[in-house]
Amino acid sequence: MTSLTALALVCSLKKSETPSSSELLARQVLDELAEHGCAGDAIRVADHPVAFGVSTDEGHGDAWPTIREKVLAADIVVIATPIWMGQPSSVCKMVLERLDAEIGETDEQGRMSTYGKVGAIAVVGNEDGAHHVTAQVAQALTDVGFTLPPNAVTYWVGEAMHGTDYRDLAETPEKTAGTTRTLAANTTHLARLLRDAEYPPA
Amino acid sequence: MTSLTALALVCSLKKSETPSSSELLARQVLDELAEHGCAGDAIRVADHPVAFGVSTDEGHGDAWPTIREKVLAADIVVIATPIWMGQPSSVCKMVLERLDAEIGETDEQGRMSTYGKVGAIAVVGNEDGAHHVTAQVAQALTDVGFTLPPNAVTYWVGEAMHGTDYRDLAETPEKTAGTTRTLAANTTHLARLLRDAEYPPA
Amino acid sequence: MTSLTALALVCSLKKSETPSSSELLARQVLDELAEHGCAGDAIRVADHPVAFGVSTDEGHGDAWPTIREKVLAADIVVIATPIWMGQPSSVCKMVLERLDAEIGETDEQGRMSTYGKVGAIAVVGNEDGAHHVTAQVAQALTDVGFTLPPNAVTYWVGEAMHGTDYRDLAETPEKTAGTTRTLAANTTHLARLLRDAEYPPA
Amino acid sequence: MTSLTALALVCSLKKSETPSSSELLARQVLDELAEHGCAGDAIRVADHPVAFGVSTDEGHGDAWPTIREKVLAADIVVIATPIWMGQPSSVCKMVLERLDAEIGETDEQGRMSTYGKVGAIAVVGNEDGAHHVTAQVAQALTDVGFTLPPNAVTYWVGEAMHGTDYRDLAETPEKTAGTTRTLAANTTHLARLLRDAEYPPA
Numbered sequence: 001m002t003s004l005t006a007l008a009l010v011c012s013l014k015k016s017e018t019p020s021s022s023e024l025l026a027r028q029v030l031d032e033l034a035e036h037g038c039a040g041d042a043i044r045v046a047d048h049p050v051a052f053g054v055s056t057d058e059g060h061g062d063a064w065p066t067i068r069e070k071v072l073a074a075d076i077v078v079i080a081t082p083i084w085m086g087q088p089s090s091v092c093k094m095v096l097e098r099l100d101a102e103i104g105e106t107d108e109q110g111r112m113s114t115y116g117k118v119g120a121i122a123v124v125g126n127e128d129g130a131h132h133v134t135a136q137v138a139q140a141l142t143d144v145g146f147t148l149p150p151n152a153v154t155y156w157v158g159e160a161m162h163g164t165d166y167r168d169l170a171e172t173p174e175k176t177a178g179t180t181r182t183l184a185a186n187t188t189h190l191a192r193l194l195r196d197a198e199y200p201p202a
Numbered sequence: 203m204t205s206l207t208a209l210a211l212v213c214s215l216k217k218s219e220t221p222s223s224s225e226l227l228a229r230q231v232l233d234e235l236a237e238h239g240c241a242g243d244a245i246r247v248a249d250h251p252v253a254f255g256v257s258t259d260e261g262h263g264d265a266w267p268t269i270r271e272k273v274l275a276a277d278i279v280v281i282a283t284p285i286w287m288g289q290p291s292s293v294c295k296m297v298l299e300r301l302d303a304e305i306g307e308t309d310e311q312g313r314m315s316t317y318g319k320v321g322a323i324a325v326v327g328n329e330d331g332a333h334h335v336t337a338q339v340a341q342a343l344t345d346v347g348f349t350l351p352p353n354a355v356t357y358w359v360g361e362a363m364h365g366t367d368y369r370d371l372a373e374t375p376e377k378t379a380g381t382t383r384t385l386a387a388n389t390t391h392l393a394r395l396l397r398d399a400e401y402p403p404a
Numbered sequence: 405m406t407s408l409t410a411l412a413l414v415c416s417l418k419k420s421e422t423p424s425s426s427e428l429l430a431r432q433v434l435d436e437l438a439e440h441g442c443a444g445d446a447i448r449v450a451d452h453p454v455a456f457g458v459s460t461d462e463g464h465g466d467a468w469p470t471i472r473e474k475v476l477a478a479d480i481v482v483i484a485t486p487i488w489m490g491q492p493s494s495v496c497k498m499v500l501e502r503l504d505a506e507i508g509e510t511d512e513q514g515r516m517s518t519y520g521k522v523g524a525i526a527v528v529g530n531e532d533g534a535h536h537v538t539a540q541v542a543q544a545l546t547d548v549g550f551t552l553p554p555n556a557v558t559y560w561v562g563e564a565m566h567g568t569d570y571r572d573l574a575e576t577p578e579k580t581a582g583t584t585r586t587l588a589a590n591t592t593h594l595a596r597l598l599r600d601a602e603y604p605p606a
Numbered sequence: 607m608t609s610l611t612a613l614a615l616v617c618s619l620k621k622s623e624t625p626s627s628s629e630l631l632a633r634q635v636l637d638e639l640a641e642h643g644c645a646g647d648a649i650r651v652a653d654h655p656v657a658f659g660v661s662t663d664e665g666h667g668d669a670w671p672t673i674r675e676k677v678l679a680a681d682i683v684v685i686a687t688p689i690w691m692g693q694p695s696s697v698c699k700m701v702l703e704r705l706d707a708e709i710g711e712t713d714e715q716g717r718m719s720t721y722g723k724v725g726a727i728a729v730v731g732n733e734d735g736a737h738h739v740t741a742q743v744a745q746a747l748t749d750v751g752f753t754l755p756p757n758a759v760t761y762w763v764g765e766a767m768h769g770t771d772y773r774d775l776a777e778t779p780e781k782t783a784g785t786t787r788t789l790a791a792n793t794t795h796l797a798r799l800l801r802d803a804e805y806p807p808a
Binding site: 013086087088089090093096097136 | 619620652658659660690691692693694695696697699700702703706742745746749
Binding site: 215216248254255256286287288289290291292293295296298299302338341342345 | 456489492
């Protein structure tokens with residue numbers, strides 16, 4: 001079994017000193033990926049001075065180039081984001097904008113540096129928004145070169161207008177846990193296929 | 203107090219013979235509007251042979267012209283829709299496409315036939331999607347001439363991946379009921395202002 | 405080279421008697437797929453009495469079961485839709501709702517009937533909306549079991565508020581043509597990989 | 607005629623030293639608002655150290671409280687954003703998240719500090735995305751207390767996959783200019799109505 005690596009980009013608005021539901025869900029995803037021979041790492045994006053922009057390196061102390069190296073080294077990239085106002089977080093949008101630079105980073109045969117990598121999505125909020133966040137992130141990941149297996153998404157939200165955080169639940173809801181397991185099985189299967197058979201020249 | 207009228211377009215995929223959570227929520231909205239001197243009516247769109255299209259009348263037995271007359275007679279139009287796959291129903295999209303024709307229906311001063319009317323939105327699903335449905339419907343209503351007050355939306359959804367229907371809840375959740383009351387207060391306030399002061403020529 | 409088949413579901417609001425830009429783009433996609441050993445067919449959905457609903461068969465003359473057989477026989481499914489109000493057409497939403505039934509159609513190991521199939525998206529409008537339509541369709545296809553390669557989308561839209569139809573352009577814009585070629589190369593590559601290596605049990 | 611004030615929050619990813627198409631469109635909106643007796647100001651948000659968060663003041667040098675004072679002093683707030691990947695910019699999302707705090711900032715009768723203010727939207731990109739950006743921003747503005755008149759949006763985008771910037775066009779396209787004029791007429795009309803007749807208690 002080919003060994004794989006995964007990177008989770010945790011897009012909480014807060015730094016690591018504050019507990020984060022999206023980080024918790026990201027770590028649950030990494031745990032399930034480990035069951036499939038995939039070693040993972042998580043980055044709390046807000047810990048690092050990532051610049052606003054759409055290039056690979058915005059200069060002036062921009063932390064993105066270091067994160068980008070880890071993205072390019074991973075077989076599976078997990079975008080983990082909280083929901084605010086039914087939408088992905090601004091930190092998540094900042095990450096997607098930086099990934100947009102990969103459209104210009106192609107090999108001599110026109111393939112992006114991200115071709116062959118598999119995307120996954122983890123979304124969490126007090127209430128409502130997981131499907132729309134998935135839609136925005138899935139569209140962006142497809143645009144910038146990632147492949148998406150079926151059910152590459154795990155999520156949890158509470159009932160309408162409720163305020164409970166995922167990390168404060170007494171236990172992980174079985175539906176979310178099962179969805180996380182499916183995500184791990186499908187993304188690792190697809191990543192191994194693509195490791196052995198790269199996309200054709202453009 | 204100026205008397206007002208409201209029309210709720212209920213966009214369930216099913217005809218009236220099947221109970222509908224979106225119809226229930228629409229009727230709760232109409233009840234609250236009645237408290238503010240606004241008489242209302244609901245149409246279950248799927249009961250009628252509305253044609254796909256983007257004109258005011260697609261011919262061949264198209265039921266839209268009759269519904270459109272009621273839209274044009276109302277001060278407040280409520281779009282009530284279920285959520286499927288985190289998105290508005292196809293019936294809701296069909297209704298919005300028919301309303302798109304109003305962009306071409308302007309008076310001699312360039313104002314659409316819908317100018318002065320107030321929009322409201324009621325969304326219901328087993329889980330997840332109310333904010334995104336609101337976004338799509340709000341954008342469309344603004345495009346086709348409606349004015350939207352703050353909090354012109356009421357909704358209910360359950361916890362992630364749960365299957366309970368709104369109409370099967372033991373009682374209406376207080377948060378949704380309160381939101382419905384705010385919707386009614388704000389839409390009637392705004393509709394009265396606009397009745398007395400139409401938008402200027404384009 | 406494994407021979408493949410593709411099905412394009414053309415979601416114009418109009419029947420075949422009216423020319424359709426989304427059908428034109430769908431046929432261009434099928435032509436490019438043919439270059440990669442993939443035989444294709446297109447269905448103009450509005451020609452058939454597809455019922456509103458979320459089951460595999462709504463009864464009463466519902467045309468979906470026949471279309472569904474073709475979906476289940478295809479390796480690649482292309483959703484081709486016009487843009488109305490910046491959003492997918494109501495016919496497209498109706499199709500996605502019917503595909504939603506596949507979530508319940510699993511084998512004894514929990515895999516949907518659609519697992520192993522590859523999705524593709526073709527979007528066309530006078531102006532504005534292709535990315536958002538892509539987002540909604542990509543999310544829905546991922547939800548119901550399809551795999552999406554990078555750049556599985558081709559599209560054309562004109563400048564803001566312009567009214568030219570894709571089918572009335574003097575020639576196919578090179579950017580759209582190139583994007584269609586990439587779509588064909590990537591979807592056929594991925595479909596062949598998945599034909600030989602199905603997803604693991606859930 | 608009641609004198610009004612407007613504030614444009616320009617959500618370019620770049621600081622003022624870099625020319626911005628969204629700032630250009632925002633200033634065109636302010637010029638048209640001035641024709642209706644509304645004095646305006648624009649803030650390039652990226653010039654200021656606004657913190658990620660969902661409170662009115664995140665501390666530690668957060669620039670939002672100063673911007674927020676100007677928001678609370680304005681009758682009309684214009685969200686001006688570029689499009690990246692068919693979506694609002696991360697800076698725009700950061701602004702909307704900060705405005706989300708107003709849901710908790712209510713008077714003794716339950717009305718948000720933003721009630722009575724009118725929202726407007728200006729969107730610009732090389733290609734595709736204006737309707738979806740409008741949808742996300744309109745939903746967020748409605749959620750946090752703003753009222754939206756019809757056609758409260760002006761935008762420009764180029765043909766699919768083209769790279770021209772709005773600020774590099776030889777002249778302002780007449781369709782965009784006309785839309786900007788309508789935006790100004792409708793937002794000022796509505797702002798004057800609401801200045802004289804506040805929303806009822808919740």
